[in-house]
Amino acid sequence: MPFCAGINLTSTDLDYYQKIYFQKSWAWWVNHIGTFAVFVIGFFGNLLCLLVLCRGRLRRNSYTQYLIALAIVDTGAIL
Secondary structure, three states: OOHHHHOOOOHHHHHHHHHHHHHHHHHHHHHHHHHHHHHHHHHHHHHHHHHHHOOHHHHOOHHHHHHHHHHHHHHHHHO
């Protein structure tokens, strides 16, 4: 008796396997492309914040110092 003789694939089984394949392919896109997009947007967003906040007049405020520190730490967390 061959090994595959006991396997009975119905249309619901095939639908299930297609759903699993779709979920795995979707997870790959989110994991690889999504992570890269968050990295690029976050890195350049923090860089832009640092450039704006390090200007002369804005740098005098105490809350600006906290925002600069936050942008630096966030960039370190992204890397």
